Amino acid sequence: MECNGRYTYAVSFMAGICFMLIAGVTNFPRSASGETGENEGKTLYKRYCAACHPNPNRLRDVKNIIERIRNPISSMPGFSTEKLSNPDAAKIQIYIHRDKKTI
Numbered sequence: 001m002e003c004n005g006r007y008t009y010a011v012s013f014m015a016g017i018c019f020m021l022i023a024g025v026t027n028f029p030r031s032a033s034g035e036t037g038e039n040e041g042k043t044l045y046k047r048y049c050a051a052c053h054p055n056p057n058r059l060r061d062v063k064n065i066i067e068r069i070r071n072p073i074s075s076m077p078g079f080s081t082e083k084l085s086n087p088d089a090a091k092i093q094i095y096i097h098r099d100k101k102t103i
């Protein structure tokens with residue numbers, strides 16, 4: 001098989017893409033707010049939770065944060081889906097779980 005310029009370019013291009021994916025050089029997709037997916041949960045936590053819960057590592061019973069957000073058991077205000085969407089609540093839950101694992 002004879003190697004031509006296009007074939008060499010295609011192989012080099014695909015090898016470069018594979019290297020970037022393996023090395024983690026690619027960026028996370030950006031949300032409508034312009035933030036990366038990795039940071040969006042943290043920003044949402046700061047907006048909706050941090051005033052009363054400044055340290056997510058101190059939260060207890062983090063198994064189902066979304067249930068607590070919708071139906072709080074203490075003086076915490078509940079957040080309806082109109083105020084905090086289910087996808088955004090899930091991002092907060094992911095952020096809390098990731099943050100607790102880094103202790």
